[in-house]
Amino acid sequence: MSAIVGSTRLRQEREWNIGWADVGPFLALLALLVIGFVINPDFLSATNLGNVITRSAFIAIIAVGATFVISSGGLDLSVGSMAAFITGITILFMNSMAPEWGLSAIPAGMVVAIVVGTACGLMNGLIVTVGKIEPFIATLGTMGIFRALITYMSDGGTIPIDRSLREAYRPVYFGTVGGVPLPILISIAVAAVASFALYKMKYGRKCAAVGANEDVARYSGISIIKTRTIAYAIQGACVAIAAICYVPRLGAATPTTGVLWELQVITAVVIGGTALRGGKGHVWGTVAGAVILELIANLMVLSDFVSEYLVAGVQGVIIIIAMLIQRFSK
Amino acid sequence: MFKSKLIAAAAIGTVLVASHAFAADKKVVAVSIPAADHGWTAGVVYHAQAAAKEINAAFPDVEVVVKTSPSATAQVSALEDLSAGRKLDALVILPYSSEELTTPVKAVKDAGTFITVVDRGLSDASIQDLYLAGDNIAVGRNTAKYMIDKLGGKGNLVVLRGIPTVIDDERIKGFNDAIQGTELKVLDIQYANWNSDEAFKLMQDYLAKYPQIDAVWANDDDMLLGVLEAVKESGRKDIKLALGGNGMKDIVKKVIDGDAMTPVETPYPPAMIKTAIYMTVANLIGQAPVRGTVKLDAPLITQENAQEYYFPDSPF
Numbered sequence: 001m002s003a004i005v006g007s008t009r010l011r012q013e014r015e016w017n018i019g020w021a022d023v024g025p026f027l028a029l030l031a032l033l034v035i036g037f038v039i040n041p042d043f044l045s046a047t048n049l050g051n052v053i054t055r056s057a058f059i060a061i062i063a064v065g066a067t068f069v070i071s072s073g074g075l076d077l078s079v080g081s082m083a084a085f086i087t088g089i090t091i092l093f094m095n096s097m098a099p100e101w102g103l104s105a106i107p108a109g110m111v112v113a114i115v116v117g118t119a120c121g122l123m124n125g126l127i128v129t130v131g132k133i134e135p136f137i138a139t140l141g142t143m144g145i146f147r148a149l150i151t152y153m154s155d156g157g158t159i160p161i162d163r164s165l166r167e168a169y170r171p172v173y174f175g176t177v178g179g180v181p182l183p184i185l186i187s188i189a190v191a192a193v194a195s196f197a198l199y200k201m202k203y204g205r206k207c208a209a210v211g212a213n214e215d216v217a218r219y220s221g222i223s224i225i226k227t228r229t230i231a232y233a234i235q236g237a238c239v240a241i242a243a244i245c246y247v248p249r250l251g252a253a254t255p256t257t258g259v260l261w262e263l264q265v266i267t268a269v270v271i272g273g274t275a276l277r278g279g280k281g282h283v284w285g286t287v288a289g290a291v292i293l294e295l296i297a298n299l300m301v302l303s304d305f306v307s308e309y310l311v312a313g314v315q316g317v318i319i320i321i322a323m324l325i326q327r328f329s330k
Numbered sequence: 331m332f333k334s335k336l337i338a339a340a341a342i343g344t345v346l347v348a349s350h351a352f353a354a355d356k357k358v359v360a361v362s363i364p365a366a367d368h369g370w371t372a373g374v375v376y377h378a379q380a381a382a383k384e385i386n387a388a389f390p391d392v393e394v395v396v397k398t399s400p401s402a403t404a405q406v407s408a409l410e411d412l413s414a415g416r417k418l419d420a421l422v423i424l425p426y427s428s429e430e431l432t433t434p435v436k437a438v439k440d441a442g443t444f445i446t447v448v449d450r451g452l453s454d455a456s457i458q459d460l461y462l463a464g465d466n467i468a469v470g471r472n473t474a475k476y477m478i479d480k481l482g483g484k485g486n487l488v489v490l491r492g493i494p495t496v497i498d499d500e501r502i503k504g505f506n507d508a509i510q511g512t513e514l515k516v517l518d519i520q521y522a523n524w525n526s527d528e529a530f531k532l533m534q535d536y537l538a539k540y541p542q543i544d545a546v547w548a549n550d551d552d553m554l555l556g557v558l559e560a561v562k563e564s565g566r567k568d569i570k571l572a573l574g575g576n577g578m579k580d581i582v583k584k585v586i587d588g589d590a591m592t593p594v595e596t597p598y599p600p601a602m603i604k605t606a607i608y609m610t611v612a613n614l615i616g617q618a619p620v621r622g623t624v625k626l627d628a629p630l631i632t633q634e635n636a637q638e639y640y641f642p643d644s645p646f
Contacts, residue, residue, distance in 0.1 A: 040539065047564075048538035055531055156366020156375060157645025160580070174563055249530065250559055254552070256368050256525050301520060301535035308491065308520045 024326045025272050025288035032295050040302045050181055052298045053291055054173075055249075057183035058083070058242040059261065060290035063268040064187075064194045064283055065121075065238025068231040069135075070269050071198070071281030073211035076232065077139040078124060079239050080261030081146035086117050086243040087253040088150045088159050095162045103168050113240040120146070121236015125229035143262070151255040160252040173248040183245045187287065190241060194234075195283040204281075207231060211278025268293055271322060292322070356393045357419040357614050359385075360412045361607060362405060364426050365398040366645070368524065369552050370576055373600025373646030374424060381607040392611055402426035406434045413438050420444040420610045424603060428453050446610045448603055460613075461623045462606040464598040466497050468628035469575045470504025470549070473596045476630060477514065477545050480571060484513035485544030488536045490553050492524040501549050501575065517543070522553050529556030537564045545571035551578035551595075558591070576600075577631065577639050578646055585636045595631040597639055600646060602626055 036043035062079050069076050094109035127138040175182045198204035206227045209217040214224055270276055271292055272285030296318050300311045366372035375398055382394035397412060399405035405426050412418060421443050425431035432453040439445050439457050447458040492498040517540050522529040529548060533556060546569060548554040554574030561569050574581055577597035584592045612618040631639050
């Protein structure tokens with residue numbers, strides 16, 4: 001009985017959301033661009049848009065991973081701290097290898113980042129699934145652990161990348177291919193792979209099924225533990241990719257790296273049309289959500305409408321309005 | 331049997347009394363500071379530990395104990411722990427926040443401990459025997475004076491603020507007061523929360539918004555690092571000066587190297603904790619009276635004197 005109810009609800013929700021939830025974030029993006037142009041024509045300049053979209057790449061890449069976790073019914077609060085931790089480990093590794101390996105320390109460091117990131121995600125996943133601890137609490141715990149580790153590793157100060165590697169690594173954030181900044185290309189690639197995994201592969205359907213209704217998924221023979229754990233591991237790998245792009249931006253990791261990214265990530269996912277309670281994911285919507293967040297911040301600086309004290313408040317209001325419009329236009 | 335027990339008890343008693351007497355001979359100076367969670371506090375921890383090590387080695391009858399705390403609540407607990415086991419001869423404290431720490435520090439004071447307060451004052455100034463701080467207004471004022479001088483009294487500025495606190499307000503006030511009456515114009519002022527990432531973004535936005543910026547003031551070196559990256563990436567040549575504050579080693583190094591965009595630095599030195607510990611110990615064992623208020627100035631760090639402010643081993 002409950003199985004039948006569950007599956008009908010699942011289908012209903014699916015049909016309901018086709019259309020607005022898919023298009024909504026992009027319409028919001030378009031509206032922001034128009035408003036931005038009216039406020040300050042410089043807003044649409046290639047440099048400004050390039051900057052904004054490039055720097056939204058970190059949140060976008062991490063949020064793509066979060067789309068898996070959230071659509072499978074989980075939550076990961078540790079991503080900001082994890083990003084700082086991976087950044088620190090990566091820089092320390094590259095610095096220690098630089099004297100011997102020269103510039104090959106950079107690709108080696110990237111591999112280390114991915115391995116460490118996936119391992120961190122796996123750990124989060126196992127605590128949640130095998131340990132059966134609420135995702136909120138489990139990742140709140142690891143959030144503290146990662147933050148403490150980066151503070152410890154840096155003595156509370158800065159871990160700068162070796163000078164000999166700096167220039168060679170810079171293009172990963174500042175470089176362009178065919179005029180498009182590299183971080184943008186990387187986030188598009190990550191989102192493309194993710195949307196293939198989420199929409200075309202069996203795993204993606206399992207993810208949505210587990211998030212929509214655990215019991216139904218279990219009765220259909222889906223391993224909840226495996227599906228969710230993999231989602232967290234994907235999240236970890238995405239954080240690592242973001243960290244790889246992040247390192248060359250300022251060339252250092254500090255205890256304040258990635259502070260509050262987890263909230264931006266969750267906001268981006270939700271603005272993008274993914275329900276926080278799980279069951280469906282919108283990868284491209286998530287990417288649009290990350291860009292929207294960054295655009296709002298950019299617009300607040302470019303306009304002179306509000307006092308510097310109120311900027312954060314206005315950002316909050318815009319996010320809530322965007323969500324309300326999405327909700328009621330469904 | 332009974333006799334041997336008595337002897338044993340007496341022996342143990344003697345040892346206890348003796349060791350107690352021995353411990354009492356050592357003057358204990360407790361240092362309570364915030365845990366390192368960003369550059370400046372990391373510098374404070376480094377300098378406090380360095381002072382403890384130096385003093386413990388130099389004066390066998392003084393013991394300096396450093397205790398870091400990650401929050402105001404934790405610092406209150408730390409004070410209780412430090413004063414529970416033994417009598418403290420002196421307490422050097424950099425309070426997390428003024429209101430919350432005032433009563434706990436007063437309790438330590440009431441037990442007869444010499445109190446040195448560093449940087450952030452307590453709500454009741456009568457508790458402290460010695461107060462030592464930097465001059466945040468001078469940080470802003472001296473930076474502004476240098477800018478006025480260097481830019482010939484006119485130009486367009488953008489300013490990055492830290493976190494809304496008294497420290498930030500004072501620096502901004504010192505800066506704004508100093509540029510009053512000049513033709514220096516602050517085009518924009520926004521918060522970047524003493525964070526290099528946010529400063530990087532904010533500076534990119536400033537660069538997009540204003541075609542002509544002559545100078546940037548970041549009020550803190552963590553933010554200045556982000557600013558410098560953004561300027562470098564933009565390739566803009568109009569920015570003549572980008573200044574920070576606090577005395578981060580990377581920035582002091584730039585001054586030593588004669589960097590064109592960052593030729594000076596204004597210190598709000600985390601090493602002030604070391605000054606405070608040394609002064610407190612001087613009072614304890616050197617009979618040097620140190621009661622009062624000490625305000626460290628914020629003189630410009632230039633290429634000539636930069637070596638004095640350069641601590642390559644410090645994390646900050």
